[in-house]
Amino acid sequence: MPKILIPTALRQFTAQKDSVEVSGATVGDALTQLTSQYPEIKKNLFNDQGKLRSFVNVYVNDEDIRYLDKDSTALKGDETISIVPSIAGGATTLASAEPATLTNEEAARYSRHIMLPEVGVEGQLKLKQAKVALIGAGGLGAPVGLYLAAAGVGRIGMVDFDVVDASNLQRQVIHGTKDLGRKKLDSAADRIRDINPNVRVDKFETGLTSENALEILKDYDVVVDGTDNFPTRYLVNDACVLLKKPNVYGSIFRFEGQATVFAYEDGPCYRCLYPEPPPPGLVPSCAEGGVLGILPGLIGVVQATETVKIILGIGETLKNRLLLYNALDMRFRELRLRKDRNCPVCGQHPTVKKLIDYQEFCGLRPTAQKPAADAAVDALQLKEKFDRGDDFVLLDVREPYEYQIARIPGSILIPLGDLPKNLQQLDPDADIVAHCKSGVRSQKAVDLLKQNGFTSVRNMTGGILAWSDKVDPTVPKY
Amino acid sequence: MLEIETHPWQAIVLHAERTYPKECCGAMLGHAQGSKKVVTEAVPLANSFLGEQGTRYELRPEDLLAADKAARARGLDLIGIFHSHPDCDAYFSETDLKNSCPWYSFVVVSIKNGAFDHANSFLPDADQTRAEREELICQKS
Secondary structure (H helix, E strand, C coil): CCEEECCHHHHHHCCCCCEEECCCCEHHHHHHHHHHHCHHHHHHHECCCCCECCCEEEEECCEEHHHCCHHHCECCCCCEEEEEECEEECCCCHHHHCCCCCCHHHHHHCHHHHCCCCCHHHHHHHHHHCEEEEECCCCCHHHHHHHHHHHCCCEEEEECCCECCHHHCCCCCCCCHHHCCCEHHHHHHHHHHHHCCCCEEEEECCCCCCCCHHHHHCCCCEEEECCCCHHHHHHHHHHHHHHCCCEEEEEEEECEEEEEEECCCCCCCHHHHCCCCCCCCCCCCHHHHCECCCHHHHHHHHHHHHHHHHHHCCCCCCCCEEEEEECCCCEEEEEECCCCCCCCCCCCCCCCCCCCCHHHHCCCCCCCCCCCHHHEECHHHHHHHHHHCCCCEEEECCCHHHHHHCCCCCEEECCHHHHHHHHHHCCCCCEEEEECCCCHHHHHHHHHHHHCCCCEEEEECCHHHHHHHHCCCCCCCC | CEEECHHHHHHHHHHHHHHCCCCCEEEEEEEEECCEEEEEEEEEECCCCCCCCCCCEEECHHHHHHHHHHHHHCCCEEEEEEEEEECCCCCCCHHHHHCCCCCCEEEEEEEECCEEEEEEEEEECCCCCCEEEECEEECCC
């Protein structure tokens, strides 16, 4: 005779028997017999309508009857019938896990997606349930945010702590002139809501740090890197590898851009491509070197496309390929990428198992032998020197085009790159103050001059930006 | 009352910490005498939730069936289910309740920053409308 195994908790209703033998030609008959023999067990297995409760699964030997003939599954007589509950759960409330459907408004909004066989309703639901983290709401973040919102990505987390500045508007098209001075997060979220009110925007008004990165990124399915500096790029990479999240990468400089997908499936990560950061200052940022405003639009749209493909699971992503784009000659090239088996973070024997200090890793943490505070001059001290009529040289090490935009009267211009071959223009014993836009390049000039025997060289902290802020607001900021 | 012996308790905490930041899950085997239940073995099972497992878990019924068989083969009973809440307190969430079953004790383990924080045990009702907390005795070492 078939026997029904009784779960521990129900044995109180079966006189402590752990199995009950039943007759019956089908599973339905067998269960009816069990409940008529032990009526109290009935309410545990069936609801008021006489249907099996939602969490109850019935197995005949090792087969779920849902995949056999359900209640009518035939019994020969030697079967073991098991009652197995469905169990699931989790820390979230059910609200965020309700079965997804598209509303009529969404079905209309996304109709051009839904008619693509590669997307369909199923794909659109994947987009709706997807959570994408966007690091930076700047040049790359702008097009990525706009298009992911329009495409119907359900949740977009944005990490940024900047405010909208006039110099952003030439490329950061998610912000408008009316947004000047607003937090980029607020401005971007408003624009996203305007495009698609169905999108939930999570705002993280902070820099991404080793302390908060895992906590912020752990809830997202895909991470889009729209950062403009090496420490954060390595941080995003390592966090994505540790969390096993795809990192959709893009970078831009002047007229050239790159994009790929890191840490996806078994593909390479950023450290496989660049194990070590470049020496500080070697690669200028867009703020220092400039960028064609349209360039982040193109690279960002490539990142948005790859993100959507990853969510939908369609096509061939840029995994293992670095896409190189040059706007001046309008050419795309590709470099083959390979996972480095010895990569310190994603290789076979990783040595980086938690997030590290990325400022230090990129050589940007000030070290002890840096010049003492009295070896620097700030904007106000520089003004005092002018006012006192000190005999000194103000050396501007910026590029000529920057000098055209704004200058401090009385300065002489020798761009940092030209300095080594123009040392003879300067008196090694003169009192020299070097300045640039913000104080980074001029510090390098100071170091260079000191190495060449200059005795009295000081850096102006804060650069011409500080001069405009604190001394002469008629000097334009750029 | 649910008592978890030292060995299975260590296994549960270890599994939860290793699975962090995802949720872990598993079965608890032992024996029941009236309302007192003693767990003598913990069986880690796969989290089969298709999606972000940081805040969800799902047990495959086949795995539970196998755990039940293993228990019976050793003269033990399947008496409970455990799962973890990474960086979250050990409460019985709405999701836990709506996917529960009244036949077992449900132990929720809170793991914060990768380390065990606290745990609670719950007994959900048949209609999945409420879960009562039950006394939990676990042997920390």
